[in-house]
């Protein structure tokens with residue numbers, strides 16, 4: 001079988017152990033560590049594919065659960081798959097829907113065969129199984145698809161977590177068997193186990209024995225403290241094959257991206273930049289700016305003086321504050337554009353720091369500017 005996803009390890013940072021790599025996909029090759037903008041409903045909210053390309057986005061996310069409900073994976077398949085449907089010719093990754101069932105839906109019941117729950121839009125009864133989740137992702141046609149897993153709530157007892165990861169491992173095997181397009185779409189396994197080292201080891205062992213083309217670390221960015229996330233990464237990433245991509249799901253903020261890269265993560269995704277952008281909060285090299293604050297009413301400087309993005313080259317804080325206050329759509333386009341650009345450029349700086357074996361120094365400088373170190 002020719003795997004459609006290949007990870008090329010370029011070098012390891014001598015200061016931190018972070019990896020510089022290239023993720024090869026059927027829709028292009030992209031440097032890692034990388035940030036992947038999230039386009040849940042087949043659009044990265046308010047941004048066009050051309051804008052995403054000009055800022056350097058390589059792989060974007062879409063979501064199985066949401067697209068299954070609207071417009072339906074059959075319509076996307078009829079359109080020729082997600083790349084044709086949304087006019088995006090670079091990489092696409094779809095999450096399997098498992099997490100959305102747990103994070104969005106009421107009244108869910110988990111059984112060996114799958115999960116019974118209700119459609120969060122109209123209350124209809126629904127059922128998702130490993131086989132159904134892979135069938136939907138095969139129809140959507142993303143380059144990378146995710147195994148159907150259970151992401152238990154945080155915190156969860158050791159006993160619950162042990163039952164859960166053993167079922168998630170059985171589900172992962174069922175996903176591999178159900179996968180109809182292994183030569184075109186790389187199926188990634190998702191390691192679970194919460195904050196329990198023994199369970200993370202067991203989950204990783206099970207999944208690595210199934211030889212996936214890539215692995216995600218799931219069950220994080222679900223409300224746990226950052227120290228817990230960092231500790232879990234410290235004992236989980238070394239369990240994963242060094243020649244395969246490692247994807248930390250749902251992360252994240254600038255500090256978490258840097259700390260995740262230092263702990264051996266290659267791929268990140270998060271709704272953060274577009275989600276906070278829509279309420280007028282922007283990430284800048286000097287920390288977060290809440291643009292609606294009155295202090296910016298007569299501030300004719302760019303959102304971020306150190307940013308060269310379209311928003312920062314052409315518009316002022318005063319103007320963007322005005323648009324956001326007036327609910328003008330152009331306002332959230334400008335903030336979303338800047339925030340996605342900011343994280344994509346942050347990862348470029350991280351990759352450059354790895355090339356120069358100085359990612360720990362870069363972390364120090366960035367945290368100082370951004371204000372993470374300040375009490």
Ligand SMILES: CC1(C)O[C@@H]2[C@@H](CO[C@@]3(CNc4nc5cc6c(=O)[nH]c(N)nc6cc5[nH]4)OC(C)(C)O[C@@H]23)O1
Pocket residue numbers: 095096097098099100103146147149150151190217218219220221222249250251252270271272275
């Ligand atoms: C950080 C931020 C802003 O991201 C928001 C909100 C709450 O956290 C997020 C992001 N965290 C997140 N952890 C995940 C874990 C898994 C997982 O274990 N399995 C599978 N299949 N998919 C996952 C997707 C994940 N997303 O999750 C939702 C609820 C999607 O909104 C996101 O806070």
